């Protein structure tokens with residue numbers, strides 16, 4: 312369905328609200344302001360809206376996290392927690408469910424309370440947001456790159472794009488962060504806001520996979536292990552551990568466990584050499600694991616040991632484990648596997664060593680941290696404390712969070728609150 316698209320000439324009218332950026336939070340803000348009766352124009356540099364939204368959750372879109380207890384939910388936003396009670400009281404997780412169900416997006420809830428559209432299609436979520444904007448008669452100027460903001464005292468007086476200046480009572484900046492820049496999020500808003508006097512904390516990829524220098528990892532590319540514990544070490548000293556799902560890739564490690572560790576790993580990498588150990592059986596201690604191996608061997612004494620490995624190690628790891636144990640004789644009988652060999656196997660399963668080379672770049676990051684510091688935003692309205700008609704939403708704000716639907720929930724919440732306030736209601 313086509314969106315209403317009014318031709319806009321230079322200074323052709325004063326809009327109630329201009330939203331810069333048609334990503335998740337910008338679309339929510341625009342739709343909400345329009346729903347309240349404001350005239351709304353979205354300026355989007357791409358040919359379409361929602362490019363990043365369309366690739367979220369591996370194309371399935373983890374829309375939110377089904378944690379309905381706001382206090383519990385906000386614990387996932389680190390030091391931003393105290394700033395977020397007010398916006399989440401206006402639009403929380405239950406509101407997100409109601410909002411999307413009204414737009415004909417029913418949910419399914421998966422592990423770790425992650426909520427996805429039942430269709431498993433992120434493009435359906437983009438379509439729903441387009442419908443929301445169309446219903447409110449939001450105008451969109453595509454392929455329009457904003458270059459600069461004009462100010463007059465403590466007001467934004469103009470939004471400048473090649474040769475044109477747009478004006479509005481209120482301006483919402485929803486230009487996103489710097490992860491996956493090919494989707495349009497190139498950090499433009501950070502540059503403008505810094506020039507206007509806002510404090511912008513430097514942007515680094517936070518939810519990002521890790522590059523490793525460990526030869527046994529790339530051949531496992533595509534193998535995913537659902538309940539692993541990884542312990543990171545700084546210069547050989549234990550730093551921290553986490554458990555969760557891990558994915559091996561051709562460049563190193565990914566999956567929720569790694570994405571959720573990457574912020575802390577980035578801080579360690581600034582201080583020294585980082586290594587890690589993967590515990591493939593976090594719920595079983597070394598003694599119990601050894602006993603299990605003994606039982607498997609006893610029940611299959613005359614079988615070739617390599618054929619038993621699939622019963623002993625996580626699925627998909629047998630060939631790698633055999634090679635790490637230097638088992639070159641594929642006819643080695645299980646009964647010949649010595650106590651010493653078992654010790655090596657248990658040590659490997661409880662702590663496979665990995666050398667961390669670094670973080671993957673912005674191109675692979677799920678979110679980047681950094682952005683406008685929260686002290687400079689009134690989170691009751693998402694209004695800048697420096698400019699009385701400027702509002703900020705989504706990834707442009709400096710809020711560190713885990714993966715699991717928390718980023719998009721932040722977009723729905725901040726977009727709704729900014730849209731409501733900017734509409735003057």
Ligand SMILES: Cc1cc2nc3c(=O)[nH]c(=O)nc-3n(C[C@H](O)[C@H](O)[C@H](O)COP(=O)(O)OP(=O)(O)OC[C@H]3O[C@@H](n4cnc5c(N)ncnc54)[C@H](O)[C@@H]3O)c2cc1C
Pocket residue numbers: 331332333334335336337354355356357360361362363364366367368369372373374375455456457458485486487488490491494495496497498499500676677678704705706707715716717718719720722
């Ligand atoms: C691969 C990937 C998967 C992800 N999966 C999930 C997930 O499943 N769940 C989750 O909660 N979060 C996920 N995230 C994070 C989530 O996508 C972001 O938090 C969210 O999209 C940010 O929305 P936003 O509105 O702040 O900005 P963006 O979505 O980045 O949109 C910014 C928009 O502004 C436009 N723009 C930028 N500069 C200008 C300019 N100068 N002029 C005009 N327009 C401009 C851009 O073209 C873009 O359309 C994922 C991120 C990535 C990269």
